[in-house]
Amino acid sequence: GENVEQHPSTLSVQEGDSAVIKCTYSDSASNYFPWYKQELGKRPQLIIDIRSNVGEKKDQRIAVTLNKTAKHFSLHITETQPEDSAVYFCAASRRGGNEKLTFGTGTRLTIIP
Amino acid sequence: GAVVSQHPSWVICKSGTSVKIECRSLDFQATTMFWYRQFPKQSLMLMATSNEGSKATYEQGVEKDKFLINHASLTLSTLTVTSAHPEDSSFYICSAPTAGGVGELFFGEGSRLTVL
Numbered sequence: 001g002e003n004v005e006q007h008p009s010t011l012s013v014q015e016g017d018s019a020v021i022k023c024t025y026s027d028s029a030s031n032y033f034p035w036y037k038q039e040l041g042k043r044p045q046l047i048i049d050i051r052s053n054v055g056e057k058k059d060q061r062i063a064v065t066l067n068k069t070a071k072h073f074s075l076h077i078t079e080t081q082p083e084d085s086a087v088y089f090c091a092a093s094r095r096g097g098n099e100k101l102t103f104g105t106g107t108r109l110t111i112i113p
Numbered sequence: 114g115a116v117v118s119q120h121p122s123w124v125i126c127k128s129g130t131s132v133k134i135e136c137r138s139l140d141f142q143a144t145t146m147f148w149y150r151q152f153p154k155q156s157l158m159l160m161a162t163s164n165e166g167s168k169a170t171y172e173q174g175v176e177k178d179k180f181l182i183n184h185a186s187l188t189l190s191t192l193t194v195t196s197a198h199p200e201d202s203s204f205y206i207c208s209a210p211t212a213g214g215v216g217e218l219f220f221g222e223g224s225r226l227t228v229l
Contacts, residue, residue: 034218043206043220044157089156100147101208101218103157 002027004092006104013080014112021107023090024072032095033066033073038087038106047088048075051095077109085111115141115211119221126197127229134192134224136163136207142187143209147218148180151204163190163207197228 003026013019025033031052036044050057050064050073057064061080066073077084090104116139126132136146144165149157161182162170169182179201181193190209194201206223 041204041223041225043222045220046217049217100159100162102159105156106154108154 002030002092002102004090004102004104006090006107008107009105010108010110012110012112015080015082017080019075019077019080019084019109019111021075021088021090021109022072023074023092023104024070025092025102026071027092027094028071029094030092032093032099033064034091034101035062035064035075036089036091036103038089044089080111082111082113085109115139115209115217115219117207117209117219117221119207119224121224122222123225123227125227125229128198129196131193131195132197132226134194134205134207134226136190136192136209136221138188138209138219141209141211143190143211144187146184146190146207146209148182148190148192149206149208151206151223153204157206160192160205165190194226197226199228202226202228 006023034049037047038044048062048064050066061078063076088107091101093099093101118137120135146163148160150160151157160175163182163184165184171177184190204223204225207221208218210218
């Protein structure tokens, strides 16, 4: 089955600086890579996703890059703000029909004011 | 976006009792729902895939007789933790994909179970 590794497990960034979180996956058939933000005690919220037919996607301060050959993808948050502090999870799946998501281990991001 | 509602949001029960958690898709039909379990400061681990009108598919290591899943309609899946023990205490979250299973995955609010 799919195995998703995520690094780092914790990350502290000065407000205004950029944060980068990296994930690798094992299943070459995976073609959908979402990123979720989870605040304490709450449900995960999708913040951005990318499909395997593109290499980069951007939404305001958030971007995701995908390297299919190396089987890794990264989340980039620029101009970080205190409200970006949360746990971020990457995930991977084969989309095309109710395929399950395999989550990374999570990164606790702390933005230092 | 689509709405997935989960109930109860938290429950405390005595060891040996059974607890039922409901997951509803409020504005779309879900032939499939996923049940995850999350321990404190850990990732979401898939427990099982709930299939409307048929048996659930359990992940390796998950006891199907302990975690009963029923997907009786296109908008409701239930997870029953039978004979709960303290080690079953966890955050249980359901999710459902939209658009016939290929769309975005929406999560319920989660249910925090504490077994005394």
